[in-house]
Amino acid sequence: MNGQKFPRFNGQSGTALTKVKAQISPNMLSCFFPLFQQGITVEVETGCSIKELLCGQLGIDNAYLEERITTIFLNGKPVDDCTTAIVGDGAVLALSAAMPGLVGAMLRKGGFYTAMRSAITYRTPSADSIRANGHIRLKLFNSIMEEAGPLVLRRGIIIPCSRVMKLLSEMSAEIISGDLPTSGYDSAGADILLAVEILAS
Template sequence: MSEMIRIELPLRPAVVARWSACAQKGMAIPCRIGESLADILTKQLGMDAQYLETVVRTVFHNSSPVDSLDTIMVADGDMIALAGAMPGLVGIAMGRNSPVGGFRSDISNHSMDVVDAGKGRITIKAFNVVVPELVRLALGHGVFVEAELALELLQDAVGSTDDKGPGVLERIGQMRGEVLLGVDWQQT
């Protein structure tokens, strides 16, 4: 696995917003696989359990809706999508533990498959109200991103909070392909 490049960034809405499109397309993160989706989100990524329960109402694992985050064992290469409550009947049916979830029972993921534990990577997508929180947590944890895209997204944000920032940007600018980038958020 790549060595992580860490950079300090101000925790401001404009900085987080620059990464929103990445969150919607999917952010690849390193993680310990073979653990439950709940554990990956709360223990590894650092998402607050109360936030996960009350705000993240729609969860997909490999394109299938999920009710119980504790029963889904995450494997290398899995795709996770997170969102707040979705509108309409379909949105209600796709939500976790929905009273009309029976409409989607054929496509729901109830997996308790055993997955070998180890190091891996998963891709997490976020939509609607979950985007800013995923950006903050995923970048704090570390994400795999193309060096050119990382440089583009970091250019305007690096400045007064990190005297090493310009050096980090220069280092990223010399890299090709994918880098593992982590952010140390600075309160402003």
């Protein structure tokens, strides 16, 4: 096992994550779509705004955040202002493009119809703005999966080893660094830091 070691997601001291880097062809990106929708764990610096996290840490372009990621949920609550909503450790952050219907319009950030969902709107920071290393569950929906998914994958996602094995076998992926644990390791329950590069088409 020659993979790099990272702090283990479940917070157990003295353990570390195995890092595996793989390459896949562009048409295999859709294998990650179920994961993106259910949520992927990523290691980030928490205690910052959504905008700082997405643009400063994940590398999402400012204009893309403004124009394309028009619907954002933090812990299940629609967000209107990405600069004031604070992402804490363990938060669930969901990103979507503009959605159809009156409800789609209601849920958009800062939209005209926000009053119609005021009962669930994200209002005050629910997390401290103290910076610290932490983890969030990031959900990507609809076109954001295709557009921002590769960026997130390249940076690395934390998922159970058993899921990695299944995914990589489905995709015929090439592992370019790191090894998947085989024996002498709790491979079913262990988390892996998987970084994936999408090959140019």
